[in-house]
Amino acid sequence: MGLWLQLFAFDVIGEVTFSQRFGLMDIGKESDVIKQIKNVLKSTSWVGQVPYIYKIHQLLSPIVGNRLSLTARNGSLRQFTADQVQSRVLRGSDHRDMLGRFLEINKAKPIDFDEAALLSMTASNVAAGSDTTAISLRSMLYYLLKGSRCMQKLVTEIEKTTEGMPPYSVVTYEQATAMPYLQAVMNEAMRIHSIVGHSMQRVVPREGIQIGQYYIPSEVIIGTSPYVLGRSEGIYGPDAKTFRPERWLEDGKKYDLCYLAFGGASRLCIGKSNGNPLDEGAFGND
Structure with missing residues (x-):
């Protein structure tokens, strides 16, 4: 498969x-x-x-x-x-x-x-x-x-969205983005198994930077792995290694800040605009 x-x-x-x-x-x-x-x-x-x-x-x-x-x-x-x-x-x-x-x-x-x-x-x-x-x-x-429970919830959401549509109709982009559980499944899948496993490196600005209790000097190269961050219990709780899409429906805005599947801020992967619609199209059509 x-x-x-x-x-x-x-x-x-x-x-x-x-x-x-x-x-x-x-x-x-x-x-x-x-x-x-x-x-x-x-x-x-x-x-x-x-x-x-x-x-x-x-x-x-x-x-x-x-x-x-x-x-x-x-x-x-x-x-x-x-x-x-x-x-x-x-x-x-x-x-x-x-x-x-x-x-x-x-x-x-x-x-x-x-x-x-x-x-x-x-x-x-x-x-x-x-x-x-x-x-x-x-x-x-x-x-x-x-996880059959998650599969059934997604199927139910898709069936509800496509109810009344002719057989073999294609779910539109607008319909797919309006399916909250589908979006949660996508985020959770890329959180727990990130596309990139190695560290995404950044260079500290000339003035240095204070992150919490730590000061990092100018031009030091730092980075974090989306795979490690996505499985952090400090962020996602004791069930961080469990596939549970519902977490994105409970407190998605909080997790968005730590979601690095496509990088972040000014270094956001330009392929996100392609990748998400492809996933939505593949799983949003039954």
């Missing part, structure tokens, strides 16, 4: 980015692009936590060759993305998808957002969007199947 959710997420990202499914649900197996994405994310995790690895790699790569998928200048993912961009440019289209928006920016600001930036942004959307969406879908399905 985990594989099928990965393939589903990848196909949906294709629709969002290119208005075109990749067809992996039809094939039923991973493509070379997905395999490369996995390698890219592995090397990104290393470089993100130990940046000097990148510098050492760049010095040695002329001798030992490329060993970080993150720095690959070719390969399945890049070629696939380049082909999609080239095809759209040649045939033209008025699709209001992500690629369409990128092309509009490229046309309006060709220097600030050149073809290399366009290709990089499009490839990043495919690489980051598909894998993270698959993780959240797997977490939601796993905990819902594990």
